[in-house]
Amino acid sequence: MASDRIRIVEERVLSDDWFLLKKTTFDFRRNNGSWQRQSRETYDRGNGATILLYSLAQRSVILTRQFRFPTYVNGHHGWLIETAAGLLDHATPEQRIQSEVEEETGYRVQQVRKAFEAYMSPGSVTEKLYFFVAEYDPASKVGAGGGIEAEGEDIEVLELPFDTALAMVERGEIVDGKTIMLLQYAALRLFGTMS
Known part of the structure; x- marks a missing residue:
C-alpha cells in the first residue's frame, strides 16, 4: 500500500x-x-475474528471467561469475560470464527453474519478484527468447549441473560473492548434495547 x-x-x-x-x-x-x-x-500479530452468540428466544448470549496475563500485569485480576475470538491463521474470517467458536464454546454455528470490522489499537497494533454475530440454540451445543489445553487455554463457557451482560459492562465486570462493542451492537441491532 x-x-x-x-x-x-x-x-x-x-x-x-x-x-x-x-x-x-x-x-x-x-x-x-x-x-x-x-x-x-x-x-x-495478524488479523483476527470475534463472534457474539445470541438467542433471541431466550434473550441470552454465550460468552467466555479466561485468564489474560497482560491485563493482570496492568492491575486487573486477569479473568476477562469475552466473546469467542481467534487469529485468522491464513483462513477467511468466516471459516476461522466458525472453528474458533466451536473450539472455545462447544457451539457449532452454520450461519455467521458479519457485523463490522475495526482496528482495535491502531496506535501500535496492526491487527484488524472482524466482528460476527450468530444465533444459537441448545441443539447447536456439540461439545464442552474450553479451548485447547496445549495452547494454554482454560476457557469457561458462560450463558448469560442479555440484560445481565449489558449490566456487567456498566458495573465494570466486562472490560474487554471487542465484547463491549458486540454487546452494544446487539443492543442496537438484535435486541432493540438501546435508545
Whole structure:
C-alpha cells in the first residue's frame, strides 16, 4: 500500500518470538506540505475474528471467561469475560470464527453474519478484527468447549441473560473492548434495547 505522504527510511525487527515487533523510521508529509521524520513501533500479530452468540428466544448470549496475563500485569485480576475470538491463521474470517467458536464454546454455528470490522489499537497494533454475530440454540451445543489445553487455554463457557451482560459492562465486570462493542451492537441491532 503506497502513499505519497509516507516514505519508509528504515525498518528494524525488535522481536520475532511470539509475534513480530518492528521499529520503523519514516518521513511523513504533513497537511501543510512539510516533511517530518517519525519513528513508531508496531506489533504485528495478524488479523483476527470475534463472534457474539445470541438467542433471541431466550434473550441470552454465550460468552467466555479466561485468564489474560497482560491485563493482570496492568492491575486487573486477569479473568476477562469475552466473546469467542481467534487469529485468522491464513483462513477467511468466516471459516476461522466458525472453528474458533466451536473450539472455545462447544457451539457449532452454520450461519455467521458479519457485523463490522475495526482496528482495535491502531496506535501500535496492526491487527484488524472482524466482528460476527450468530444465533444459537441448545441443539447447536456439540461439545464442552474450553479451548485447547496445549495452547494454554482454560476457557469457561458462560450463558448469560442479555440484560445481565449489558449490566456487567456498566458495573465494570466486562472490560474487554471487542465484547463491549458486540454487546452494544446487539443492543442496537438484535435486541432493540438501546435508545
